[in-house]
Amino acid sequence: LFSPVEIINKKKRNIELNESEIQFMIKGFTTNKIPDYQVSAFLMAIYFTGMTVNEVSILTDCMVNSGDTIDLSFINDTVIDKHSTGGVGDKVSIIVVPLIASLNIPMIKMSGRGLGHTGGTIDKLESIKGFKTELTHEELLSNIKNHNMALIGQTKNIAPADKKIYALRDVTGTVDSLPLIASSIMSKKIATGVDGIVLDVKVGNGAFVKTEEEGRRLSKLMVEIGKQLNKKVVSILTPMNQPLGKEIGNLNEVQEAAKLLENKDYDYDLMEISLEIASQMAKMSSKYNNIEIKKIKELLRDRIKDGTAFAKFHELVVAQGGNLDDALEERFENSYIIKSRKDGYVDEIKTEELGYIASQLGAGRITMNDKIDYYAGITINVKLNQFVKKGQVILTARTSRAYSKELETRMEDSVSISMNENKNKNNQFILDIIR
Amino acid sequence: LFSPVEIINKKKRNIELNESEIQFMIKGFTTNKIPDYQVSAFLMAIYFTGMTVNEVSILTDCMVNSGDTIDLSFINDTVIDKHSTGGVGDKVSIIVVPLIASLNIPMIKMSGRGLGHTGGTIDKLESIKGFKTELTHEELLSNIKNHNMALIGQTKNIAPADKKIYALRDVTGTVDSLPLIASSIMSKKIATGVDGIVLDVKVGNGAFVKTEEEGRRLSKLMVEIGKQLNKKVVSILTPMNQPLGKEIGNLNEVQEAAKLLENKDYDYDLMEISLEIASQMAKMSSKYNNIEIKKIKELLRDRIKDGTAFAKFHELVVAQGGNLDDALEERFENSYIIKSRKDGYVDEIKTEELGYIASQLGAGRITMNDKIDYYAGITINVKLNQFVKKGQVILTARTSRAYSKELETRMEDSVSISMNENKNKNNQFILDIIR
Numbered sequence: 050l051f052s053p054v055e056i057i058n059k060k061k062r063n064i065e066l067n068e069s070e071i072q073f074m075i076k077g078f079t080t081n082k083i084p085d086y087q088v089s090a091f092l093m094a095i096y097f098t099g100m101t102v103n104e105v106s107i108l109t110d111c112m113v114n115s116g117d118t119i120d121l122s123f124i125n126d127t128v129i130d131k132h133s134t135g136g137v138g139d140k141v142s143i144i145v146v147p148l149i150a151s152l153n154i155p156m157i158k159m160s161g162r163g164l165g166h167t168g169g170t171i172d173k174l175e176s177i178k179g180f181k182t183e184l185t186h187e188e189l190l191s192n193i194k195n196h197n198m199a200l201i202g203q204t205k206n207i208a209p210a211d212k213k214i215y216a217l218r219d220v221t222g223t224v225d226s227l228p229l230i231a232s233s234i235m236s237k238k239i240a241t242g243v244d245g246i247v248l249d250v251k252v253g254n255g256a257f258v259k260t261e262e263e264g265r266r267l268s269k270l271m272v273e274i275g276k277q278l279n280k281k282v283v284s285i286l287t288p289m290n291q292p293l294g295k296e297i298g299n300l301n302e303v304q305e306a307a308k309l310l311e312n313k314d315y316d317y318d319l320m321e322i323s324l325e326i327a328s329q330m331a332k333m334s335s336k337y338n339n340i341e342i343k344k345i346k347e348l349l350r351d352r353i354k355d356g357t358a359f360a361k362f363h364e365l366v367v368a369q370g371g372n373l374d375d376a377l378e379e380r381f382e383n384s385y386i387i388k389s390r391k392d393g394y395v396d397e398i399k400t401e402e403l404g405y406i407a408s409q410l411g412a413g414r415i416t417m418n419d420k421i422d423y424y425a426g427i428t429i430n431v432k433l434n435q436f437v438k439k440g441q442v443i444l445t446a447r448t449s450r451a452y453s454k455e456l457e458t459r460m461e462d463s464v465s466i467s468m469n470e471n472k473n474k475n476n477q478f479i480l481d482i483i484r
Numbered sequence: 485l486f487s488p489v490e491i492i493n494k495k496k497r498n499i500e501l502n503e504s505e506i507q508f509m510i511k512g513f514t515t516n517k518i519p520d521y522q523v524s525a526f527l528m529a530i531y532f533t534g535m536t537v538n539e540v541s542i543l544t545d546c547m548v549n550s551g552d553t554i555d556l557s558f559i560n561d562t563v564i565d566k567h568s569t570g571g572v573g574d575k576v577s578i579i580v581v582p583l584i585a586s587l588n589i590p591m592i593k594m595s596g597r598g599l600g601h602t603g604g605t606i607d608k609l610e611s612i613k614g615f616k617t618e619l620t621h622e623e624l625l626s627n628i629k630n631h632n633m634a635l636i637g638q639t640k641n642i643a644p645a646d647k648k649i650y651a652l653r654d655v656t657g658t659v660d661s662l663p664l665i666a667s668s669i670m671s672k673k674i675a676t677g678v679d680g681i682v683l684d685v686k687v688g689n690g691a692f693v694k695t696e697e698e699g700r701r702l703s704k705l706m707v708e709i710g711k712q713l714n715k716k717v718v719s720i721l722t723p724m725n726q727p728l729g730k731e732i733g734n735l736n737e738v739q740e741a742a743k744l745l746e747n748k749d750y751d752y753d754l755m756e757i758s759l760e761i762a763s764q765m766a767k768m769s770s771k772y773n774n775i776e777i778k779k780i781k782e783l784l785r786d787r788i789k790d791g792t793a794f795a796k797f798h799e800l801v802v803a804q805g806g807n808l809d810d811a812l813e814e815r816f817e818n819s820y821i822i823k824s825r826k827d828g829y830v831d832e833i834k835t836e837e838l839g840y841i842a843s844q845l846g847a848g849r850i851t852m853n854d855k856i857d858y859y860a861g862i863t864i865n866v867k868l869n870q871f872v873k874k875g876q877v878i879l880t881a882r883t884s885r886a887y888s889k890e891l892e893t894r895m896e897d898s899v900s901i902s903m904n905e906n907k908n909k910n911n912q913f914i915l916d917i918i919r
Contacts, residue, residue: 093525
């Protein structure tokens, strides 16, 4: 029999906790036997003393087992998932699912909704008229059997301990703790029954993780948790100092993903990152296990060029009840057109700020109950280090809300132009791959 | 307008908080506007990052102002108080009040009750039949006017923020934080309207503070708070590796104090520490300001020898309704007689353990609702480093509860005898004086 104070004190003094102690705390909190004021002190102690790989793996496991785990054994193959730590304009999941399916690898992708400055894949897909993100078990089985893919929202009882802990962290200044972040991400993914996970750890001014160093530490921790819990994990470190691709919003992001899959028009960064993630995922599957990443990427490029990828996307949307033709219709009317006030090089794009501005336009939520305007969004026409001329359009934005001078100023200020070419420009799209 | 999370994050990142931020947290918590889970995370952040002298002084001041402050201006003199951080067998307050009054210095001493392994002065005094520890304002005025002294319990609304914070610290592993300890002690004392405080910081295996180093740091912090809040503060560091005097309990401690004041029979450590504290207190008063400590001690010894001190004690008890003759009657029958099992030197006395054993006998409380048996208690007949012979009585104990073999064994184990004389024996009663 344990006492919560004893366990808090142990953690506080940096003594490693064992399985039953961590279980006692997590189970006690989830079943409302341990009050939140003890758990918040415990979380703050973890913030300061950290956790060993062993501790954080046990914590992850406890959170996985706090709710339902999904049985995906009906898929007669390794099941691979991807997770992004969250950025602005990140529509990679929408691209990756049809790409993977085009390689004949079955895939169920479970995604979330947006909050704060980042969007959510589920919100984006719901901007397609008719698209159902909740499927019955029968629909799911039939979609996997007939189409090799499904893209759905998370079922409710996935890692409820994580949900409860996250809500407490959010209001107690204990969000930015690496072991707490790592266990939160990993528990949600592992509970969905996958065999392998490709992590996209975003780093930069539009990401939760601000520095490469921190991103690398988070990556290593999650890879280690994977080892302890027998899951294949690869973490890809990617930059988030500018939005990914050029669209921020919902329907406009779907359109951008569709264009890339159709090989019509795409941003180099979005293509490179999508291909890296998809090929790393494919390599985890039994079918492509022995094939080199470089070769898989070539295959994927072929699938895009020969129309298979877009056909798969169309198949996905239709299978889940959506009207893709309607979604891809061009109908946007700009409410804001922001032009450069001078000649010069783009030396900073305030990415998080752009995410918040998109939310203000109606594209995102400030609180979980806000309604999303699927047509609202921003298009960024410039990339970091690019030379622009005075008067050149750098961004446009759509909204159904009233014009706001303040928002216009914020948009103008979100891209800064400098006379000097940036000497340290870094055009790397993949910063590191950690396994 | 502040947000609690913002302030928690600031503290967490070791950024100094200003007055309005600390006020916001303390006032918010006291008025139930900030929930306990945020405050416990805040307290844990303080545990790890500490507090500057400025922060801890502001915190103290906020806690003072969270409730009533007592107006002692009717005493036409400086008002001095003492506070012990808590030990076993500490009956110094009972000795010091009549001693100070015997020097014609007016004194109101407010004391607390016992909990855990330490006793409380108010419980000890209530072992005297009829002794009232709650006085009306009129009674208090009249006692000060006629007798120069009163020894009472704390009024209810003294530093309620401290009470609320302490209750939370107790269950969240945030008790052992120097700034939180210092502000808790100082706020309670300052709210009682005193001009000067002599602190008795106990150090050792029977005290809350285990090392001299830690005791010195706590002392310095409290002296600094005093300077910031314009109170005279002197901190005396005293050892607590064995009970103070020989009695642990309630009525037996009153009898021991009475004997010392009557110059009949006393332990050297108890006398030296009582005289040091009383003389430091006297020196803070306007009357003895210019007199040397050594000289004041001599005066106090005289007051004991000539009967004034004991007469004052008698006066105190009678003034508050107590029957001293009844209290001083010898009536104890031992339930346990513990003898040494070998020849040797006393090399360890488990002081905290003896405190807990006394509680088990009925002399103390395990929870705040327990009833005290005033006759229960322990007498320790030996001192550290003393030579004892096999069969010599080392301690005796009284209880009205059933005999317990386990308790007897714990008593035997609480004093350890070694064949080797302790080379590092330290007979210092005053380890340091910090001002």
